[in-house]
Amino acid sequence: MQFGIFTVGDVTTDPTTGHTPTEAERIKAMVAIAKKAEEVGLDVFATGEHHNPPFVPSSPTTMLGYIAAQTERIILSTSTTLITTNDPVKIAEDFAMLQHLADGRVDLMLGRGNTGPVYPWFGQDIRQGIPLAVENYGLLHRLWREDVVNWEGKFRTPLQSFTATPRPLDGVAPFVWHGSIRSPEIAEQAAYYGDGFFANHIFWPKEHFKRLVDLYRRRYEHYGHGSADQAIVGLGGQLFISKNSQDAVRQFRPYFDNAPVYGHGPSLEEFTEQTPLTVGSPQEVIDKTLTFRETFGDYQRQLFLVDHAGLPLKSVLEQLDLLGEEVVPVLRRELDALRPAHVPDGPTHGALVAARSGGETAAVRP
Structure with a gap:
């Protein structure tokens, strides 16, 4: 089982102090958070991709490459990479390059994004979101697995005798998660290709996401x-931890109440009841997270959001401890x-290489 954190990279005013970090401060904080995640024994750090304020992570592979140079073990991923508005050729080459730099500690989560205006910014039509996702990933999948690609589709110019460089590390493509809400x-x-499916069920009740996960499994x-x-x-998942639940609720409430996404909406108590958000003691976080398996079955990766809504870096690092x-x-x-025993563990580059050699399930436990 893999555990990690993901960031959306928002620049948000701290409602308790009035301080708004600069873009540089927020970017450097994300790097510090990734390094701390490795230090405390987490398995994965993932960054989102956004191209609009108040978010800063517009170039995930740049950030992850920088983090790769300062870490040794943690898997570097995205949450998400926009398959609809990025050129599949650029995704193929950027992540293969990152694979080499990080010695294989790389995978990625593909998604359509949740910001409508991003489509025309990159010359696309939001009404074509699903067809774009399907066609672009079909090409990306081939670019990583075929040395020479001839291809023609609807949304980009054809490719003739094209080779994406560098080739994937050890001849094995990065593992792909398809994210959807x-x-x-x-x-x-995700099911068709035998890839992973990521349900980021942090905003809606679990029953909605259970239907998607069950469909994927079938x-x-x-x-x-x-x-x-x-x-x-x-x-x-989403959490705020303190040694006791009363302190956790007291400390987190102003951040929740003023959060850009759900602030001024449901109460903290309503939101924690209806979604995976846990605000409380370590034992409360453990107890609630263990219920995820009851709903979704055995799963391979659990990511938590810990650094949003203006929370200061000091507080986030304490959360990670x-x-x-x-x-x-x-x-x-x-x-x-x-x-x-027959249910696989979380995917790693080493497991994928071994599976290719042995013909086994890609993420099977040793």
């Missing part, structure tokens, strides 16, 4: 990649003990 077509796409089995319970599932020292070791032990 509402589109069954994306769950179907179709994964239908396409012959393995049994439904062997499908590769990732889940989002508690997460790494008191929460994740218990979750890892409990969930790994419950997972049947």
Whole structure:
């Protein structure tokens, strides 16, 4: 089981102090958070991709390459890479380059994005979001697996005898997660290719996301990649931890109430009841996270959002200490003990290379 954090990279005023970080401060804070995640024993750091204020991570591979040079073990990923508005050729080459720089500690999550205006900014039509995702990934998948590609589609110029460079490290493409919060077509796409499916269920009730995950599992089995319970599932989460729940609620409430996405909407109590958000003690975080398996089945990757809504870096680093020292070791032990032997562990480059050589399921545990 893999545990990690993801960031959306928002620049938000701290409602308790009035301080708004500069873009430079926020970018440097994200780097510090990634390094701290490795230090406390987490497995994954993922960054979003946005091209509009108040967000700063417009170039994920630049940031991840910088972090790769300062870390040794942690998997570097995205949450998400925009498959609709990025050129598949550029994605193929950028992430292959990152693979080499990071010695394979790379995967990525593909998504359509949640900002409508980004489509025309990059010359695309939001009404074509699903067809763009399907066609662009079809090309990306081939670019990583075929040395010479001849291709023609609807949304970009044809390719003739094209070779993406560099080639993927060890001849193995980065593992791909397809992220979606509402589109069954994306769950179907993930299942068709035998890729991972990531349900970032941080805003809506779990029942909505269970339908998507169940669909993905059924179709994964239908396409012959393995049994439904062997499908590769990732889940989002959100937390704020303190030694006791009263302090956690008191400290986090002003950030929640003024958060750009859900502030001035449902109460903190309503939101924690209806979504995976946990605000409380380490044991409360453990108890609630363990219920995810009851809803979604055995899964491979759990990412938490910890650094948004204006939370200062000092507070985020304290959260990571508690997460790494008191929460994740218990979750890892409990969930790994419950997972049947035939259900794969989280994907790694080493496992993918071994699977190619041995013809086994890509993420199977050793």
